[in-house]
Amino acid sequence: MSTDAIQEARRQTEICNACRYCEGFCSVFPALTRQKAFADGDISHLANLCHNCRGCYYSCQYTEPHEFALNFPAALAEVRQESWERLAWPQPLARCFHQSGVLIAVVVAIAFAVAFGLTQMLRPASGDGFYAYLAHGALVAIFAPAFLLPLLSVGFSLRRYWHETNGGPLPWRDVIGGFRAAANLKNLNGGQGQGCNFEDEDRYTDTRRWLHQAVMYGFLLCFASTSSGTILHYMFDMQAPYGLFSLPKLLGIPGGVLLTIGTIGLGWLKTKADPKLGAVRVWGGEMAFIALLGATGATGLALYGATGTAAVPLLLAVHLGCVLAFFLLLPFSKMVHGFYRLTALISENQKTRDHQS
Template identity: 60%
Template sequence: MQIDLMQEARRQAEVCNACRYCEGYCSVFPSLHAQRAFSDGDITQLANLCHNCRGCYYACQYTAPHEFDLNLPKALAEVRRDSWESFAWPQPLAQRFHTQGGAIALALVIGFAFMFLAIRVIRSDGGQGFYAVLSHNAMVAIFAPAFLLPLISVVVGLNRYWRTVGGKPIKWADLKVALNHTGKMQDLAAGYGEGCNFEDEDRFSQARRHVHHTIMYGFLLCFASTSVATVMHYGFGMHAPYGFWSLPKLFGVTGGVLLTIGCGAMALLKQKSDRDLGDPSAWGGDIGFILLLGFVGLSGLVLYAMGSTQMMPALLAVHLGSVLTFFLLMPFAKMAHGFYRLAALIRDAQRKRVASV
């Protein structure tokens, strides 16, 4: 990890530890105030607990032009991004995609090209709907590695993170607390439930919390759609295409709508936000990945709406290309924050449980 980023975050954390004005703002400050000195692992844990709500910045009396020049949201955002890059495997890919939206766009173009080529070369041996263009076996052969390899990469990165922050064997009670925290997006309520100061300076707003909920549940519904369809195909011999009132379609369409709306709203919120209170170098990469995720949802909806037209093969290639790009970039782009924040919340639950004994 970059030493200068770690040292600056440590300096600011020590000032905050002495002040303690923001103790009730989010999960970061109770964890911060439980320490007297901060190791690199402690700072990494604090950085991944932080949801960048920015409430502490606007409440702080030691921001510029004060000589302490505190900007804790930015300091933790920079350490957080650096930790994802350091723990990722293979590392060079993370350093490329976390900061450059152009690289994400290039990967998307390559994904499109690959899918168009696959549809042209790997001819379907018959089937209905989408399988008339690209067979089920061909889709499995393409997307199974594209899902499993990034998943292995995520597991490697999380294992490195867990060792760095001193994580202990996970108990169900700790996981339950963390999942409950995540499901409610509790830290995006900030302070005393008033919301974030993300997009409108010192005005509190719940917009970012609601948008995160929309994206998260949209993604989970899309994943549930694919999972249910897989069970129906292999477990019950019920093959696609499925009707609108089937679970795969209901989950998929609803998830696609939520994903499209949520990602569009998140991109607008980021446009309104102050880049100097986050990690400016990662702004392009964040926007690029948000737009990619939104495009996955939108292209899926368009494909569903126009699946019976002559445009279906081209639309299928575009949608599958975006999905392929999403999976391949998942460990190396903004999506990583979901995995690391859940791990940070589990570690924080462990700390609280031990402290209460």
């Protein structure tokens, strides 16, 4: 399994482990100080713990022009990216998306939007709100497998990652600890509470952490909105459309706003940051993911705002096209980083506890 990216990351990890100047930084550094030798799986674990805040790079005395030429964030980013591609199922789709992400995301979203637009020519005989254009049964038949199959694919990938990084049986306290770390994104504060250096070298800021939280909680609110609508429909026979003060709207509107603001902000920060401190070859794929995720939230808000107008059929097709493209590409886009990082944080809780006992 050992690749050039893993070999380079191992070289830099061993130098960092000898220096230990950054020992107080994010979870990567306490993890690497537990051992002296690093197997391929150990490097993959460190890479997926890394949140690319870049504080270690700007604090390092061994970056170029020093002969050690350390660029630890970029080295881990390459291994992290490689692990998502190598462990993905099916693998060829992941490599294609990360190399041509913008083109693929645009083509897929437009193709699905056109398909949904054409489907509206077969309008149901009756139905309220969006169901006047697309039957509820048709939406379920399309989106249920489009949601479940990508999750199955991600599950296969994470299982392979868990075995590669020597994960063991999981006590609940390790799972809870991993979710807690993911919920507050503590690794985006540089490990010392002052923020990270992602976009402006020596300037510490929590902006990236806040924007990540906006995206994460915005997405979860949107998911909760859809889930609550499903429960209302099937368990209480309360069918859409729902009013402004209904649970789906109270969850979905703030979620869409947070998702849109967060993705715009992260895209903006990415244009300000030094691309050489990340995985340069997939910069376009990462931006495509951000754009697709943001478009999903923004078109949902636009669709709600256009309720009752002639713009609904067009906006409905565009929104559903974005949502379907997002879910189908989820296992192969950067969205998968959330699943891997959560798994790495859970594993780190386990490894830390085992080391201390």
